[in-house]
Amino acid sequence: MDRREAVVKMSWMLKSAFLAPTLVTVLQGCQDVVSKAQELLVLNSDENETVIAISDTIIPRTKTPSASDVKVNYFIDLLLKDVFDEQTRQDFLKGLFLFNEDCKATTGSYFSELSDKERVAYLKEVDEDIMGKEYGELVPFYYSFKQLTVTAYFSTKEGAIQNLDYNPVPGPYVGEVECNEDTKIMMGNHM
Amino acid sequence: MEKNKYDVIVVGSGVTGGWAAKEFTEKGLETLVLERGRDVKHIEDYSTTNKAPWEYKYRGYDSLEVQEQYPIQSIKYNFDASSQQYFVNDSEHPYLNPPDKPFRWFRGYQTGGRSIIWGRGTFRMSDLEFGENLRDGHGIDWPIRYKDIEPWYDYVENFIGICGTKENIAHYPDGKNFLPAFEMNTAEKVIKERMEAHYPDRKLIPTRMAHLTKVRPGQFKGRFECQSRNMCHAGCPFGAYFSSNSSTLPAAYETGKLTLRSNAVVESIIYDAKTNRAIGVRVIDAHTLETTEFFARVVFLCASTLASTGLLLNSKTSRFPNGLANSSGVLGHYLMGHHKNIDGTGILEGYEDKIDRGHRPSNLTIPRFRNIEGKEMDFFRGYSISGSASREGINPIQVGIGAEFKQKLTKPGPWKVTLIAYGECLPYYENRVELDSEKKDKWGIPLLNISAEFKENEMKMREDMRAQIQETMEVMGLKNIETNVGTHIVGDATHEMGTARMGKDPKSSVLNAYNQCHDIPNLFITDGSCMVSSSYMSPSFTYMALTARACEYALKQMKKGVI
Numbered sequence: 236m237d238r239r240e241a242v243v244k245m246s247w248m249l250k251s252a253f254l255a256p257t258l259v260t261v262l263q264g265c266q267d268v269v270s271k272a273q274e275l276l277v278l279n280s281d282e283n284e285t286v287i288a289i290s291d292t293i294i295p296r297t298k299t300p301s302a303s304d305v306k307v308n309y310f311i312d313l314l315l316k317d318v319f320d321e322q323t324r325q326d327f328l329k330g331l332f333l334f335n336e337d338c339k340a341t342t343g344s345y346f347s348e349l350s351d352k353e354r355v356a357y358l359k360e361v362d363e364d365i366m367g368k369e370y371g372e373l374v375p376f377y378y379s380f381k382q383l384t385v386t387a388y389f390s391t392k393e394g395a396i397q398n399l400d401y402n403p404v405p406g407p408y409v410g411e412v413e414c415n416e417d418t419k420i421m422m423g424n425h426m
Numbered sequence: 427m428e429k430n431k432y433d434v435i436v437v438g439s440g441v442t443g444g445w446a447a448k449e450f451t452e453k454g455l456e457t458l459v460l461e462r463g464r465d466v467k468h469i470e471d472y473s474t475t476n477k478a479p480w481e482y483k484y485r486g487y488d489s490l491e492v493q494e495q496y497p498i499q500s501i502k503y504n505f506d507a508s509s510q511q512y513f514v515n516d517s518e519h520p521y522l523n524p525p526d527k528p529f530r531w532f533r534g535y536q537t538g539g540r541s542i543i544w545g546r547g548t549f550r551m552s553d554l555e556f557g558e559n560l561r562d563g564h565g566i567d568w569p570i571r572y573k574d575i576e577p578w579y580d581y582v583e584n585f586i587g588i589c590g591t592k593e594n595i596a597h598y599p600d601g602k603n604f605l606p607a608f609e610m611n612t613a614e615k616v617i618k619e620r621m622e623a624h625y626p627d628r629k630l631i632p633t634r635m636a637h638l639t640k641v642r643p644g645q646f647k648g649r650f651e652c653q654s655r656n657m658c659h660a661g662c663p664f665g666a667y668f669s670s671n672s673s674t675l676p677a678a679y680e681t682g683k684l685t686l687r688s689n690a691v692v693e694s695i696i697y698d699a700k701t702n703r704a705i706g707v708r709v710i711d712a713h714t715l716e717t718t719e720f721f722a723r724v725v726f727l728c729a730s731t732l733a734s735t736g737l738l739l740n741s742k743t744s745r746f747p748n749g750l751a752n753s754s755g756v757l758g759h760y761l762m763g764h765h766k767n768i769d770g771t772g773i774l775e776g777y778e779d780k781i782d783r784g785h786r787p788s789n790l791t792i793p794r795f796r797n798i799e800g801k802e803m804d805f806f807r808g809y810s811i812s813g814s815a816s817r818e819g820i821n822p823i824q825v826g827i828g829a830e831f832k833q834k835l836t837k838p839g840p841w842k843v844t845l846i847a848y849g850e851c852l853p854y855y856e857n858r859v860e861l862d863s864e865k866k867d868k869w870g871i872p873l874l875n876i877s878a879e880f881k882e883n884e885m886k887m888r889e890d891m892r893a894q895i896q897e898t899m900e901v902m903g904l905k906n907i908e909t910n911v912g913t914h915i916v917g918d919a920t921h922e923m924g925t926a927r928m929g930k931d932p933k934s935s936v937l938n939a940y941n942q943c944h945d946i947p948n949l950f951i952t953d954g955s956c957m958v959s960s961s962y963m964s965p966s967f968t969y970m971a972l973t974a975r976a977c978e979y980a981l982k983q984m985k986k987g988v989i
Contacts, residue, residue, distance in 0.1 A: 292827055292828070293827045293828075293831070293832075294831075294832050295828055295829055295832065297829045297832060297833075299832075310485075313483075313484070314484070314487060317484065317489045317490060317491070318484055318487045318488070318489050318490060319490075320490065355827070355828060358827050359827060359828075362825060362826065362827050363825050366823065366824060366825040366826075367825050378823075381822055382822045382823060384822075385820060385822035385835060386486075386820075386822065387485075389820055389835075390479045390480060390485040390486060391480050392478065392480040395478075395479075395480070398832075398835075398836045399820075399836055403476070403478065403655060403657075404653050404655055405653065405654050405655070405783060405784040405785060406653055406654065406784065407639070407651060407652065407653065407654060407784070408608050408609060408652070408654040408782070408783065408784035408785075408786045409609065409782060409783040409784060410608075410609030410610050410611040410612070410614075410782050411609070411611055411612050411780050411781075411782065412780070412781055412782065412783045413779065413780065413781075414778065414779055414780055414781035414817075414838065415779070416837075418781060418837070418838060419836045419837065419838075420817075420819050420820060420836055420837065420838050421783070421784075421785070422819075423655055423656060423657070423785045424476070424477065424478050424479065424508070424655065424657055424660075425655075425656045425657060425785060426479045426482075426485060426486035426506045426507070426508065
């Protein structure tokens with residue numbers, strides 16, 4: 236697989252597998268809402284809150300920053316504007332919308348309205364269901380969202396330096412060293 | 427020195443142009459190197475080399491704007507925000523191809539050309555390759571054999587530095603002064619042992635690459651040992667891999683005999699019919715569009731296969747109505763590339779108490795094992811398989827959320843093995859480049875129209891490539907084996923070759939055994955257009971050796987007064 240195919244596949248993943256055709260018109264209505272928040276480019280504040288809530292449930296604040304501590308939501312917002320094509324942007328926003336609708340149908344509240352504990356309980360189920368399966372070219376929204384969140388998180392300075400063994404100039408390569416439970420993934424500047 | 431007059435003009439500053447510059451200037455000749463792109467000075471112009479991912483607005487992603495402007499270049503494995511400046515903007519440098527025959531032309535227009543972003547694999551072709559056209563009747567015979575090029579491989583090796591291991595494989599000649607190979611990691615040692623125990627005819631060895639793994643004092647002036655950053659594509663501040671910028675051009679500058687002119691688009695070659703000589707070149711300034719003529723006793727075309735060929739095609743004269751030095755009619759034909767995009771992955775279970783240290787910029791190779799003693803397969807020629815093993819990095823595609831998951835993400839995963847096949851392409855007359863009769867670039871030069879495809883032989887080979895990757899991974903004892911067969915687009919492997927091939931007979935070739943045009947004795951072409959067959963390996967080392975060899979030959983002829 237060449238580099239471009241990999242990138243395209245990434246966008247295909249965003250095509251939500253649980254997208255119900257009947258909801259498409261509703262969604263198109265949603266997209267007309269223009270964000271008033273100056274720093275957000277594509278997401279409206281509700282969408283942003285949902286992105287923050289999901290990404291911080293996947294990557295919460297521990298001794299190291301959470302996803303939103305390192306502004307993963309803003310990066311996703313930027314990608315939606317400048318990196319993903321229109322179709323992918325639409326798929327993402329539809330996916331996000333449906334994620335919330337599913338959450339409301341199941342729990343009675345939108346995801347960002349849940350307590351931390353409720354968020355974990357709900358997302359754990361969604362995560363096990365979705366990440367536990369094999370997919371072809373099309374994957375559910377959450378699958379892509381999770382991948383995007385994790386990738387974005389570790390591409391930030393704090394996400395990388397505080398969690399990984401960031402070492403851009405390791406010195407001469409050594410083929411075999413001991414590894415134990417404290418060993419972290421070594422990351423350099425290669426993207 | 428007379429204005430605009432030099433001893434030698436070299437068109438292009440990439441791997442071959444750099445070598446021509448070094449060889450001629452070191453022999454005292456005033457040498458003009460014409461580079462169509464901007465100047466990139468070693469170290470000082472590697473503006474991205476120390477940048478971290480978070481210092482780029484879109485980090486590892488390409489913005490829609492970049493996708494639109496670099497639709498071809500951005501496919502390349504080493505294209506990203508850190509290397510973008512070393513790839514051409516496709517929208518500014520178009521070319522044409524028939525809709526049913528896509529072609530990928532990866533280019534870098536700057537000092538050093540693609541040598542800044544090359545893959546660095548450094549292989550010697552053997553008599554298996556040099557003799558193969560003659561043996562199986564595809565294409566014409568190479569006018570040289572290994573013994574002719576061997577001293578030049580040695581010569582180039584000593585200057586550029588090649589790491590590798592001596593293997594004593596008859597059809598895979600060892601270097602004479604290899605630097606130590608990059609170490610193999612734990613998993614690689616395991617799969618090597620298993621594979622070699624199963625296949626007596628195959629070896630899994632460290633890929634021979636133009637990297638400095640050990641530098642003795644005084645050796646490789648100004649270049650240092652690899653620090654395993656794996657940031658080669660952004661330019662190496664240690665000069666640890668070979669590029670024109672780090673190696674040959676500094677050597678040429680040191681002589682005081684080099685003039686490098688940037689933004690110099692060579693439009694055509696000036697031919698003098700009376701003397702039958704290429705007496706100079708016409709250059710268009712890339713920015714001002716001003717035209718200047720430069721003159722020299724000898725002209726070396728080192729502009730890359732398609733560019734050099736296009737230049738000859740665009741230099742028509744009454745004696746050469748179909749392109750300069752094209753009395754044979756083969757100029758532009760027999761375009762070859764390598765075919766790839768067949769790979770496999772698998773997991774080696776266990777050994778998780780071991781890991782490697784550093785971001786190794788190299789991998790491993792299984793040299794060709796098909797059709798060695800004769801044709802044993804339902805296809806001609808062969809392929810190599812390269813690969814590597816590494817502990818899996820951050821893997822979001824797994825079940826889990828929260829603090830525990832976050833922690834788990836930072837731990838090295840299992841040993842993941844990747845194998846990738848890389849195959850030879852036969853020379854076909856109908857795979858060709860020509861000048862488009864209508865469309866021109868912004869310098870008024872006709873666009874190249876490139877038409878090439880892989881055919882039945884390559885398709886049969888690809889079936890075997892996939893099957894052998896599968897089988898090899900089974901033999902290695904891997905789990906979760908997956909193989910993928912991707913696209914087969916000519917140019918995808920970068921190595922375009924063969925459109926001004928060498929040969930003994932001037933009726934069927936453009937160049938003689940010394941890369942000298944049969945038709946015009948002071949005109950040489952030493953880039954990939956000279957290739958008579960493609961072999962299955964990175965050809966850059968062969969180009970460098972042929973260039974140094976051609977320079978010596980040209981110097982002798984100049985001394986004799988022949989040219």
